[in-house]
Amino acid sequence: MxxxxxxxxxxxxxxxxxxxxxxxxxxxxxxxxxxxxxxxxxxxxxxxxxxxxxRRYIDDERFAHAYVRDKWLFSHWGRRKILMGLAAKRIPSDMAKEAVDEEIDQDRYYAGLLHAACARLLRLGGVEAGYEGGTKVLRSLVSAGYEPSLAARAVREAAMQIADEAEVYGGESD
Structure with missing residues (x-):
């Protein structure tokens, strides 16, 4: 029908x-x-x-700020994916960039990215995941909208943190 x-x-x-x-x-x-x-x-x-x-029922700038906050805090999207989402909603690029810059703190952004990289690496087996695991994690972070160079740095740092922790905990059990 x-x-x-x-x-x-x-x-x-x-x-x-x-x-x-x-x-x-x-x-x-x-x-x-x-x-x-x-x-x-x-x-x-x-x-x-x-x-x-x-009558301020619609305000694209206010919308952009709310969209950035929601997608970053709750969906854990990276800057690139957020900007693409705003472009799909026809928010002007300068307004979108300003909202992203104001709403996302650089240090918290990288800390969240590093946390996501560690969690995903651990799910794949940690240090044993090797090159293939690191590549999978990198692809997933880039597809979540994180910048490729920043994501690669986070994956390397996460792998080093996991290796250091494995060494520390492995050494204590002897």
């Missing part, structure tokens, strides 16, 4: 979007797509979006 989307009035669409935007951050592009799905005309879309922006 093919479902038929019903058209709604611009006033009803505005009312629904106010409730939606009050619950969670939305960007202009998300709202625009929703209005197209509701079959609202282009002139009404522009006036609805303008109204929402004037």
């Amino acid at each position: 093919i479902s038929k989307k019903t058209e709604i009035s611009p006033d009803k669409a505005l009312e629904r979007l106010e409730a939606l935007c009050a619950k969670s951050e939305r960007c202009t592009e998300e709202v625009r797509r929703k209005l197209y799905a509701w079959r609202i005309g282009p002139e009404d879309i522009d006036s609805i979006i303008s109204s929402l922006k004037e």
